[in-house]
Amino acid sequence: MEKKPYIFITRKLPARAVDSLSKRFEVSMWDSETETVPREFLLKEAVKADALLTMLSDKIDREVLEAGGSLKIVANLAVGYDNIDLKAASERSIAVCNTPEVLTDTTADLAFALLMASARRIVEAAEFVKEGAWKSWSPLLMAGQDIHHKTIGIVGMGKIGEAVAKRAAGFDMDILYHNRTRKPEAEEKIGARYASFNELIERADYIVCLTPLTAETKGIFNEDSFRKMKNTAVFINASRGPVVDEQALYEALVSGEISAAGLDVFDKEPIGANHPLLTLKNVVALPHIGSSSTETRMEMIELCISNIEAVLDGKQPITPVNI
The missing domain is CATH 3.40.50.720 (NAD(P)-binding Rossmann-like Domain)
Structure with missing residues (x-):
C-alpha cells in the first residue's frame, strides 16, 4: 500500500476542522491549544512531514525547512509570515501560504x-x-x-x-x-x-x-x-x-x-x-486576538487545509507568498 503523505499541525485544532485531511492523509497535531510546540519536537516532525500547518508563533527557519526531504508546503495560520524563512523555503521549492482576505x-x-x-x-x-x-x-x-x-x-x-x-x-x-x-x-x-x-x-x-x-x-x-x-x-x-x-x-x-x-x-x-x-x-x-472570532478562525483553518490539499495533489496553492 502506498504511504499516505504526512501532515503535522503545530497547535491543537478542533477535530471537525481537520476531518477532511484525516480522511486522505496521515495527520498529527501538537496536543495543546495554548502552548507553542517545543523546538525539538517541531524539528522531529519536520523530518517526516510532507506539509506543516503552522502558527505565527512558530519559528520556521532554515533548520526546520531543511530537516526533511519531503516537505512541500508550510501553511501559516495568519496573514503575516515573518516567522518563516521565505528564502530558504523557495530554495527548496517549498510553498509558503498565508490566510489573507478572510480575516x-x-x-x-x-x-x-x-x-x-x-x-x-x-x-x-x-x-x-x-x-x-x-x-x-x-x-x-x-x-x-x-x-x-x-x-x-x-x-x-x-x-x-x-x-x-x-x-x-x-x-x-x-x-x-x-x-x-x-x-x-x-x-x-x-x-x-x-x-x-x-x-x-x-x-x-x-x-x-x-x-x-x-x-x-x-x-x-x-x-x-x-x-x-x-x-x-x-x-x-x-x-x-x-x-x-x-x-x-x-x-x-x-x-x-x-x-x-x-x-x-x-x-x-x-x-x-x-x-x-x-x-x-x-x-x-489584549492577547493577540485580532482575527479571533470563531467564524474567522475556522475560515482561516479551512484555507490552510485547502492550500495543503492543493499542493499535495500536485496543484498550485491558493494563497502562495513565495512561488
Whole structure:
C-alpha cells in the first residue's frame, strides 16, 4: 500500500476542522491549544512531514525547512509570515501560504474596538465598577475622549487598513494614511488622504498601526515618534509587536507625551504579567486576538487545509507568498 503523505499541525485544532485531511492523509497535531510546540519536537516532525500547518508563533527557519526531504508546503495560520524563512523555503521549492482576505473585517473590528476602548477608558471603567470604587455619579467620572469628528492616522493601508478607514468614516473622522504606495481608490471611495509618516503622527488624534513587520518598519514607533505626537494622542497597535519600541512607549505614556495605548501585539509574546506596560491604567492590552472570532478562525483553518490539499495533489496553492 502506498504511504499516505504526512501532515503535522503545530497547535491543537478542533477535530471537525481537520476531518477532511484525516480522511486522505496521515495527520498529527501538537496536543495543546495554548502552548507553542517545543523546538525539538517541531524539528522531529519536520523530518517526516510532507506539509506543516503552522502558527505565527512558530519559528520556521532554515533548520526546520531543511530537516526533511519531503516537505512541500508550510501553511501559516495568519496573514503575516515573518516567522518563516521565505528564502530558504523557495530554495527548496517549498510553498509558503498565508490566510489573507478572510480575516480583514474581523481584525478591523478588533482594531477599532481597541481604539474605542482606549479612548473612552472602557476597561478601566469596567474594573472601577467591579472593584466597588463607584460611589456616586460625577460630571467627569472616567471621562475619556470623543472619537467622532477627530483625525485618525492609519499606518499601513492594506486591506485591513482600508477596512478600519471605512469604520472611521462612519464616525465622521478625518482619515489620514501612510503607506509604501498611495491608494487612489481608498482616497476616492473613503475620503482618506495620504500623508507622510511625520505629518500623520503629528496631526492624528488616533494613530493606528497596521503595517507588516519588515526591516523598514521594525522600531518605527520610537522615542522620536512618540515625542512628535499630540499629548492627547491615542496609539493603537494591531500589527506586529516589534514595530514599537516598548520602553519608549512606556515612557511616553508615563510622562504624558501621549494619552493612551491599545495593544493587541507585543515584542515578546506572550507578554509577561510583570511587564511595565501592564502596570498602566491607560493601556488596554489584549492577547493577540485580532482575527479571533470563531467564524474567522475556522475560515482561516479551512484555507490552510485547502492550500495543503492543493499542493499535495500536485496543484498550485491558493494563497502562495513565495512561488
